[in-house]
Amino acid sequence: MRLRMLLFCAAVSAVAIGKPITVPVVYYRLPNGLKVVISESHAAPTVTVAVYYGVGFRVEPKGRTGFAHLFEHMMFQGSANVKKMEHAKIVESNGGNLNGSTRLDFTNYYETLPSDRVETALWLESDRMRSLDVSEENLKNQKNVVSEEVRVNVLNQPYALFEWLDIWQNANQNWFNAHNFYGDLRDIEAAKLDEVRQFFKTYYAPNNAALAIAGDVNPDAVRAMVEKYFGDIPLQSVPERPDVSEPQQTKEIRLKQTDKLASVPALALGYHLPDQNSADYAPMVLLDLILQGDESSRFYQRLVKEKAISIDWSGGINFELGNEFDYDGPMLLVSRTTYKPGHSGDEILKEVDAIVLQVQQQGVTKKELTDAKVRFRSNFYDQLESTMGKAHLLATFALFHDDPAQINKVLDTIDAVTLDQLQSVARKYLVPENRTAIDRVPEKKEAK
Amino acid sequence: MRRFAHALLLALCVPAFGEQKTPPPPSPPRPIPWPAVTEKKLDNGLTVVMAPLASVPKITTELTFLAGRGTEYRTHPGVAQLAGRVLTEGTNGRTSRQLKEELRAIGGSMSVSVDDDATTITASALSEFSPQLFDLLGDVARHPAYAKSEVALARSNFASEIEEERSTPDFVAEEQLDKAIFGRHPYAFVVPEPTEIEKVTPEQLKAFAGARYVPNNAHLIIVGDFDPAAVYDQAQKAFGSWERRPLAAEATSLPTRRDKRQIYFVDRPSSVQSTIAIGALAMPRQSPDYMSLRTAHMIYGGAFYSRLTLNIREAKGYTYSPYSQVNLRRRSGSFSANAAVRNEVTGPTILEMLYELDRMRVAPVTKEELDAAKTYSIGGLSLELESQAGMASRINSIYTYDLARDFLQMFQTRLDALTPDDIQKAAAKYFDTYRGAIVVVGDYGQVKDQIAPFGDVVVVKH
Numbered sequence: 001m002r003l004r005m006l007l008f009c010a011a012v013s014a015v016a017i018g019k020p021i022t023v024p025v026v027y028y029r030l031p032n033g034l035k036v037v038i039s040e041s042h043a044a045p046t047v048t049v050a051v052y053y054g055v056g057f058r059v060e061p062k063g064r065t066g067f068a069h070l071f072e073h074m075m076f077q078g079s080a081n082v083k084k085m086e087h088a089k090i091v092e093s094n095g096g097n098l099n100g101s102t103r104l105d106f107t108n109y110y111e112t113l114p115s116d117r118v119e120t121a122l123w124l125e126s127d128r129m130r131s132l133d134v135s136e137e138n139l140k141n142q143k144n145v146v147s148e149e150v151r152v153n154v155l156n157q158p159y160a161l162f163e164w165l166d167i168w169q170n171a172n173q174n175w176f177n178a179h180n181f182y183g184d185l186r187d188i189e190a191a192k193l194d195e196v197r198q199f200f201k202t203y204y205a206p207n208n209a210a211l212a213i214a215g216d217v218n219p220d221a222v223r224a225m226v227e228k229y230f231g232d233i234p235l236q237s238v239p240e241r242p243d244v245s246e247p248q249q250t251k252e253i254r255l256k257q258t259d260k261l262a263s264v265p266a267l268a269l270g271y272h273l274p275d276q277n278s279a280d281y282a283p284m285v286l287l288d289l290i291l292q293g294d295e296s297s298r299f300y301q302r303l304v305k306e307k308a309i310s311i312d313w314s315g316g317i318n319f320e321l322g323n324e325f326d327y328d329g330p331m332l333l334v335s336r337t338t339y340k341p342g343h344s345g346d347e348i349l350k351e352v353d354a355i356v357l358q359v360q361q362q363g364v365t366k367k368e369l370t371d372a373k374v375r376f377r378s379n380f381y382d383q384l385e386s387t388m389g390k391a392h393l394l395a396t397f398a399l400f401h402d403d404p405a406q407i408n409k410v411l412d413t414i415d416a417v418t419l420d421q422l423q424s425v426a427r428k429y430l431v432p433e434n435r436t437a438i439d440r441v442p443e444k445k446e447a448k
Numbered sequence: 449m450r451r452f453a454h455a456l457l458l459a460l461c462v463p464a465f466g467e468q469k470t471p472p473p474p475s476p477p478r479p480i481p482w483p484a485v486t487e488k489k490l491d492n493g494l495t496v497v498m499a500p501l502a503s504v505p506k507i508t509t510e511l512t513f514l515a516g517r518g519t520e521y522r523t524h525p526g527v528a529q530l531a532g533r534v535l536t537e538g539t540n541g542r543t544s545r546q547l548k549e550e551l552r553a554i555g556g557s558m559s560v561s562v563d564d565d566a567t568t569i570t571a572s573a574l575s576e577f578s579p580q581l582f583d584l585l586g587d588v589a590r591h592p593a594y595a596k597s598e599v600a601l602a603r604s605n606f607a608s609e610i611e612e613e614r615s616t617p618d619f620v621a622e623e624q625l626d627k628a629i630f631g632r633h634p635y636a637f638v639v640p641e642p643t644e645i646e647k648v649t650p651e652q653l654k655a656f657a658g659a660r661y662v663p664n665n666a667h668l669i670i671v672g673d674f675d676p677a678a679v680y681d682q683a684q685k686a687f688g689s690w691e692r693r694p695l696a697a698e699a700t701s702l703p704t705r706r707d708k709r710q711i712y713f714v715d716r717p718s719s720v721q722s723t724i725a726i727g728a729l730a731m732p733r734q735s736p737d738y739m740s741l742r743t744a745h746m747i748y749g750g751a752f753y754s755r756l757t758l759n760i761r762e763a764k765g766y767t768y769s770p771y772s773q774v775n776l777r778r779r780s781g782s783f784s785a786n787a788a789v790r791n792e793v794t795g796p797t798i799l800e801m802l803y804e805l806d807r808m809r810v811a812p813v814t815k816e817e818l819d820a821a822k823t824y825s826i827g828g829l830s831l832e833l834e835s836q837a838g839m840a841s842r843i844n845s846i847y848t849y850d851l852a853r854d855f856l857q858m859f860q861t862r863l864d865a866l867t868p869d870d871i872q873k874a875a876a877k878y879f880d881t882y883r884g885a886i887v888v889v890g891d892y893g894q895v896k897d898q899i900a901p902f903g904d905v906v907v908v909k910h
Contacts, residue, residue: 021505043503044834045478081469085762088753090471093820095827098752112834114827119472130467144765148721152768152788156721158615229468260718263615264608294557296548305544308601311608338612340604371552378555378574381504385835 021381023390025405026219027398030227032235033207037394037404038222039214041387047215048387049121050110051129052395054210055203057181058104058329059242061195066183069102070146070191071199075109076100077138080131084138087124094120103321104181105328106399112388115216119225122213126229129209132200139193147189150182158262162440163336164320167270170253171436176244177330205236212395212404215387246272246330253436256345258443264311267345269352269437270332271429273317276325282413283421284429285324288317288333289372290364290422291355293379296371298355303337309347310337323383325410326396333429345439356430363423376414480830482856483839486676492692493664496683499671499843501836506555507581507672507679508572508836510844511589514698514778515660516565518634524656526640530602530648531656532562535569537598540591544598547584554580558588564635565778566848567661572836575673579682586686589666592657594650607642614910617716617723617788617889624712624908625725628885629782633703662693667847671840703780705729706883711905715892722794722895726801727784728884733776733849739862740874741783745774746821747813747871748804748879749785753820755804756785764800766793778849783878791891795898798886802902808875812868822863829859 026038060068078084091098096113109128111121154160165182172178211230213222249272274280292299292315303310315335317324339348383389390407397404483499490496519528536558537544551558554577561568569589573581613619623638630636668687670679706729731737742750749756749772760766770787785805789797813821832838846855888899892907899905 043501044830045480046831046834080467085753085758088751089820092751092753092824092827095823095830097828097831112831114478114830116478123468123472127467141762141765145761145768148766148788148790149768151721151790156617156719156723156788158612261615261716262612264612294548294552296545296552301545301548304605305601308604311605311612338608340608367553371549374555374574375552378506381506381555381574385504385506387834 021384023384023394023407025394025407026223027404030206030231032231032233033205034230034233035210035398035402036223036226037210037212037398038217038219039212039390039394040217040219041214041390042216044387045115045216046112046387047115047118047121047213047217048110048112048391049118049125050108050212050388050391050395051125052106052108052210052212052399053204054106054208054399056103056105056107058176058244062175063187064191064195065180065187066146066150067187067191067195067199068107069183070142070188071196072100072102072107073142073146074134074139074196075128075132077142078133079128080133082124082127087128090120090124096121103326104318106326106396108392108395110388110391118213118217118222122225122229125211126233129204129206129230130233132197132204134193134196136193139191139196143188143191146183147185150185150188154182156261158259159266159440160259161320162257162266162438163268163334166257166438167268167332167334167436170255170438171249171270171272171332172246172330174244174246174330176242177246201236202239205238206230206233207235208238210395210398212391212398214391214394244329249434252432255438257438257440259440260443262440262442264338265341265345265439265441266336266338267348267437267439268334268336269349269435270334271434273331273333274425274429276327276331280421280425280428283417283425284333285317285414286369286372286376286417287359287422287425288315289375290368292316292335293372293375298359299335299352302351302355303348307351308340309343309351310339313337325393328400345437349437353432356426359423359426360430363419366419369417369419369422373415373417377411380410480826480833483671483833483843485843487853488680490663490684490688492688492690494687494690495667495847496680497667497669497843497847498676498679499839500674500676501671501839502673503834503836505575505673506572506836507575507578507670507674508570508840509581509585510568510570510669510840511585511666512566512568512669512844512848513661513666514565514848515567515665516634517562518564518637519660520656521634521637521640524648524652525637525644526606527648527652527656528567529562529639530599530606530645531653531660532560532567533606534594534598534602534653535560535588535592535657537602538593538595539587540593542587547588550580550584556581556584558584568844578674578679582682582686589661589687590690594653594657596650599650599653603645603648607645610639610642613639617719617721620714620716620910621723621725621786621887621889624714624887624889625727625784625885626782628710628712628887629727629729630703630780633701633780634699635703635777635780659693659696662695663687663690664692665695667844669840669844669847671836671843700779703729706885709882709884709886709903711886711888711899711903712908713892713896713899713905714887714889714908714910716889716910717891717893719791719890721788721790722797722888722890723788724794724798724801725784725786725887726798726805726881726884727782727887728878728880730774730776730781730783730878732779732781734851735776737874737877738776740866740870741774741878743818743821743825743863743866744808744871744874744879745772745783746824747817748772748808748875751821751824755807756787756801759804760787760789760797760800764796766790766797766800791894794888794890794895795901798899798902802881805875805879805881809872809879812872815868818866818868818871822866825863826860829856
């Protein structure tokens with residue numbers, strides 16, 4: 001409602017003090033099982049159409065690391081009525097941009113366009129949900145492209161994304177959580193065309209997807225278009241999800257790696273997190289902000305400023321892969337820091353433990369908690385600002401919780417967190433035996 | 449209401465079953481509602497620009513000083529970057545920590561960037577805290593402390609960051625290309641040598657800030673969900689008593705075009721890819737060629753559906769994300785084409801990149817390509833304006849490059865006027881790799897034979 005008010009009264013809008021905004025949500029399912037979310041807003045004349053399929057790299061086939069991502073590329077290679085690269089051509093020549101991405105538990109395809117082109121986007125997405133059209137030649141081409149993606153983002157980079165690729169592989173024991181998500185080049189090379197077709201048939205079904213439309217649209221009009229383009233796509237039988245649960249970690253894991261391309265050492269660490277639906281989760285979200293959410297945070301202030309060991313500090317829940325909500329399964333709280341040569345990862349872990357111990361013994365201050373809630377709200381608004389950011393949250397809440405209206409409950413859940421809860425989750429989860437740390441140091445080079 | 453009726457009509461006219469074989473016809477394009485920009489000037493010369501955008505209850509500000517990273521780089525390399533960096537590390541009245549805690553309390557963020565032409569403090573907060581935001585921004589801009597300990601820490605971290613950046617191939621390629629294109633011009637300066645940073649003193653930083661971070665050398669962009677009268681008062685309170693200072697004249701030297709193509713190979717052993725950047729000198733941002741070069745770049749490698757992507761990614765599978773960029777600044781600019789490819793296709797990739805550049809120079813683009821590039825450009829602009837940060841940055845460019853104030857409003861008209869001939873002329877002039885440079889960052893031992901056919905090679909030690 002507030003958004004609507006702002007639209008019509010933009011010139012004289014008074015600022016609501018601390019009052020949370022409400023995202024309009026229209027939610028329903030088509031008879032074929034497709035979850036549909038529509039959110040109307042008119043701050044800008046743009047719209048995002050996003051299709052989220054309920055399969056990510058976590059549950060990709062064993063022996064085929066990187067397959068979910070390779071498959072994502074194949075979704076741009078053509079469908080019954082849209083030839084290879086035509087999808088991009090049509091979106092861009094209609095003034096939009098587009099992309100897709102593969103994450104832990106979903107793969108998404110989206111375009112943001114001037115809002116009068118919403119129907120074009122719906123037609124495009126429906127065509128590839130209905131009828132993927134792939135060939136040996138296209139598969140060979142995209143295996144090459146994806147291999148270059150792995151090289152440019154991993155193999156030819158210092159640190160090689162160790163803060164997620166290596167932390168996840170070492171912190172977890174269940175293969176689904178512990179394999180190479182970007183993919184081994186040999187596995188990518190080995191993928192076969194019939195596997196691509198089978199994967200499409202298995203997972204890319206309307207009953208395993210959520211479609212979100214957010215922006216400057218009329219929900220009733222969009223609803224009719226969705227019915228028209230997606231209504232008759234047949235549902236499929238989607239297999240039961242494998243067991244992705246993770247056994248309790250009992251002993252700290254510490255590793256040392258050397259890096260041929262890095263010139264400055266770095267450390268990454270990860271703690272297993274409580275389940276997203278547990279009462280411990282919201283307190284962990286705030287504790288993360290207090291420890292490493294910005295430059296006032298405890299880790300940053302101690303390690304970068306006071307001790308001057310770290311050069312930088314970053315981290316978070318679902319770090320570099322998503323946010324606090326857009327996943328479905330075991331999760332890690334990760335930190336990453338590059339630090340000054342002459343120091344060691346052990347020194348940093350000692351400081352981390354001392355900071356955590358203080359929280360475990362004394363808790364955080366009331367002011368820190370209040371400020372963390374404000375920080376959260378501000379960050380959350382940043383996610384809600386663009387039509388894509390909104391579509392993303394709505395689609396993942398629909399996909400994983402069958403309840404996109406949760407978008408409007410997040411702030412209340414966070415606001416309800418107490419000081420005691422923060423102290424309690426610090427004691428429960430931020431312990432060395434729940435942690436994996438990798439110290440990554442430059443390989444010794446001969447003097448230049 | 450009109451849209452609603454239109455869409456419903458479509459839904460009713462087409463049978464609601466069976467697949468549709470062709471894209472639905474687009475509805476007539478809607479005009480972009482340009483931001484309602486208000487520009488005012490304070491007595492001290494500070495330009496204050498406000499544009500409401502009630503996307504979320506936040507406010508974003510950009511305070512820009514025309515002081516680029518190459519300022520004084522010959523005498524005090526790194527002084528501009530350090531002066532900017534330490535701005536947020538404490539004022540005469542607030543320690544660094546206090547400042548960061550006050551920002552946290554208002555859901556705020558503040559960062560400083562120093563590019564070729566300007567130093568910009570970007571700060572945002574929840575709308576309800578805009579008085580605090582302006583108080584902090586005013587304090588940071590006007591009273592930076594440059595405490596000895598903060599300067600020492602910043603020097604040391606900046607030096608380490610440069611080491612770190614130089615271990616990534618993209619940064620190395622960009623740095624080498626700027627050197628190759630801009631020669632002895634300040635735009636060739638990207639970062640100082642880590643050893644030079646130690647020499648910069650707090651006194652030099654203070655002097656730099658005192659001379660450059662002044663109201664008559666600045667503009668303040670404010671975008672977001674706010675009451676314009678109240679926010680203008682807050683800005684006035686924060687900056688009104690700031691005294692103007694005489695400004696040193698802006699350097700006016702211009703870079704000169706290379707006589708012939710030169711290849712720079714930065715040897716980075718153990719590389720599993722060659723990172724290629726092909727570039728040439730272009731023109732200043734204000735040039736009348738802006739629209740035509742920008743559009744040529746979209747067709748060549750600026751969009752995803754572009755000639756470069758179609759060729760070396762989708763047809764040949766050499767690379768993941770090839771692209772071109774146009775980087776135009778106050779006094780000059782550059783064009784470049786970029787790709788990272790596996791070692792064994794380094795030569796073939798350079799061949800195709802050059803071929804596609806030359807093709808744009810010798811033959812006109814098709815009408816279909818040009819029309820698509822136009823729609824893509826205008827659509828892209830409206831997507832930029834969707835967020836407060838995007839709108840602030842777009843408006844800021846108008847002031848930083850001193851463009852016509854109706855730049856946004858005239859964008860479509862200028863775009864519409866472009867012909868295939870204009871695009872070819874721009875390409876002929878600025879995609880000139882015969883008087884440009886090719887930079888390759890990679891494993892020289894493995895790929896040197898593939899490079900030799902393209903020109904004289906200088907091997908640069910990594």
